[in-house]
Amino acid sequence: MTHAYGRPPAGEATPDEVGLIQIRQPALPSSYRMICFPSSRNSPLCYLAMAELLLPTVELLIVQYPFLSAEEELDPAACESLADKVFEAVRGWTDRPFALFGHRTGAELAYAVGCRLERETYGAPLTLFVSGRTAPGHRGSLGPPALSCRVVALTAQHDRRAEPAGVRGWRRCTSGSFDLEVFPGAQGYLKSHRREVVNIVHDQLISLGEPDPD
Numbered sequence: 001m002t003h004a005y006g007r008p009p010a011g012e013a014t015p016d017e018v019g020l021i022q023i024r025q026p027a028l029p030s031s032y033r034m035i036c037f038p039s040s041r042n043s044p045l046c047y048l049a050m051a052e053l054l055l056p057t058v059e060l061l062i063v064q065y066p067f068l069s070a071e072e073e074l075d076p077a078a079c080e081s082l083a084d085k086v087f088e089a090v091r092g093w094t095d096r097p098f099a100l101f102g103h104r105t106g107a108e109l110a111y112a113v114g115c116r117l118e119r120e121t122y123g124a125p126l127t128l129f130v131s132g133r134t135a136p137g138h139r140g141s142l143g144p145p146a147l148s149c150r151v152v153a154l155t156a157q158h159d160r161r162a163e164p165a166g167v168r169g170w171r172r173c174t175s176g177s178f179d180l181e182v183f184p185g186a187q188g189y190l191k192s193h194r195r196e197v198v199n200i201v202h203d204q205l206i207s208l209g210e211p212d213p214d
Contacts, residue, residue, distance in 0.1 A: 018089040019064035030059035033098040037106030083112035094123035107133035135169030147174040
């Protein structure tokens with residue numbers, strides 16, 4: 001397994017650059033890609049661990065933000081600005097069936113980037129995974145669905161920041177299919193139930209993706 005860091009050359013990076021970490025098996029071409037949006041700038045470790053359990057045909061691309069402290073909340077303007085930067089960084093990575101996976105703040109960013117990818121025809125994700133986050137506007141009207149891909153929402157049964165009722169609101173964000181996965185406990189399921197999460201990814205990305213052979 002190799003890690004390739006999609007960063008600007010040394011000495012040319014600026015504080016507002018978005019970095020990308022690519023994790024793939026060098027001996028086997030990947031058929032699928034999952035673009036991961038961590039909850040903060042310094043939290044890609046759960047995805048690195050997830051990569052050990054994923055089938056070798058699934059490649060990970062982990063977004064690293066130019067800012068965001070641990071579990072930092074973004075106001076709408078800052079979220080839109082960061083989503084624009086991430087979109088520019090990942091739009092060239094849609095050359096194979098792909099999914100987006102966002103946790104906490106990363107779920108909102110993944111949703112915003114997914115909407116732009118669909119709207120600007122760079123390729124729609126097979127699935128948007130939103131984890132540990134209530135739906136945008138879940139207490140009010142969202143208007144017409146912004147996505148047409150499948151949405152899979154994940155949360156913990158007793159997570160006060162992402163109670164199942166609020167997480168279920170992601171159903172209104174897509175005209176496609178929707179699934180809600182609720183794990184026991186209050187939080188931390190990306191670690192404690194990592195294998196179950198990976199199985200959900202496999203079911204959605206591989207079992208339903210069925211890419212054409214090269």
